[in-house]
Amino acid sequence: MTQNSNSNLKLTDNCMNVYPQILEAALKGQKMLAVLIDPDRIDPKKTALLAAQAAHYGISFFMVGGSLLTEGEVSQTVKLIKSHARLPVVLFPGHYFHLAPEADSLFLLSLISGRNPEYLIGQHVAAAPRLRRMDLEVIPTGYMLVLCDNLTTVSYVSQTLPIPYEKAEVAANTALAGEYLGMRLAYLDGGSGAAKPISPRMIRTVKQSINIPLIIGGGIRTPEALHMAFAAGADVVVVGTRLEEEPALIADFAAVLHQFNKKKV
Numbered sequence: 001m002t003q004n005s006n007s008n009l010k011l012t013d014n015c016m017n018v019y020p021q022i023l024e025a026a027l028k029g030q031k032m033l034a035v036l037i038d039p040d041r042i043d044p045k046k047t048a049l050l051a052a053q054a055a056h057y058g059i060s061f062f063m064v065g066g067s068l069l070t071e072g073e074v075s076q077t078v079k080l081i082k083s084h085a086r087l088p089v090v091l092f093p094g095h096y097f098h099l100a101p102e103a104d105s106l107f108l109l110s111l112i113s114g115r116n117p118e119y120l121i122g123q124h125v126a127a128a129p130r131l132r133r134m135d136l137e138v139i140p141t142g143y144m145l146v147l148c149d150n151l152t153t154v155s156y157v158s159q160t161l162p163i164p165y166e167k168a169e170v171a172a173n174t175a176l177a178g179e180y181l182g183m184r185l186a187y188l189d190g191g192s193g194a195a196k197p198i199s200p201r202m203i204r205t206v207k208q209s210i211n212i213p214l215i216i217g218g219g220i221r222t223p224e225a226l227h228m229a230f231a232a233g234a235d236v237v238v239v240g241t242r243l244e245e246e247p248a249l250i251a252d253f254a255a256v257l258h259q260f261n262k263k264k265v
Contacts, residue, residue, distance in 0.1 A: 142178025190218025
């Protein structure tokens, strides 16, 4: 284990580390597809099937997290995924106790679209000593909520207003500010249960404004929506609710991923 002399962020040669994979793929123009599992809604049989199929179809990595969880549920979900697939598992925490040493990486989310200090730095201060004891790859991530017609749980829990759907320039400036602050990833999210996906115009405008990889999540319920997000410039797209409901659909989503990456070979 080595550490950057200017940071406590862990940098290792572990093949399960996610950030080097995201960065390399983005530089090559390759797309990545992540599957998000919310332990609050977990169906063990469906999750086991989804994990096995994700490995078979070449999905990039798993994410585990949600807004209303207990630590035990997070750990159990990570263990379940890892028992069925050798893929990286990234924590997507809604609170500082949503940590699990069994995971490989952590998106350390700073809610830069909001103005609640608890989710800009407060939760991070509480998590820091625990993270120092864990063997997790920590990835600083500028997290931005977008209003996709309906207020989602994360907006309610974080007590922040999302970026209006049509304000692409606001999203772009927010993402750029996050990059200047040292964020390694920009994450635009409509939230779990979003009524519609983030618009191609917003994705395109943000992507053209930053030099760090862009992740898109929320409202991706069809392969067509996934295609639209990739075509607009997303480096990583996250699909959650739809695949939790119907794991067999992963083949259709994976086909879109491989279609895009085949063009870049």
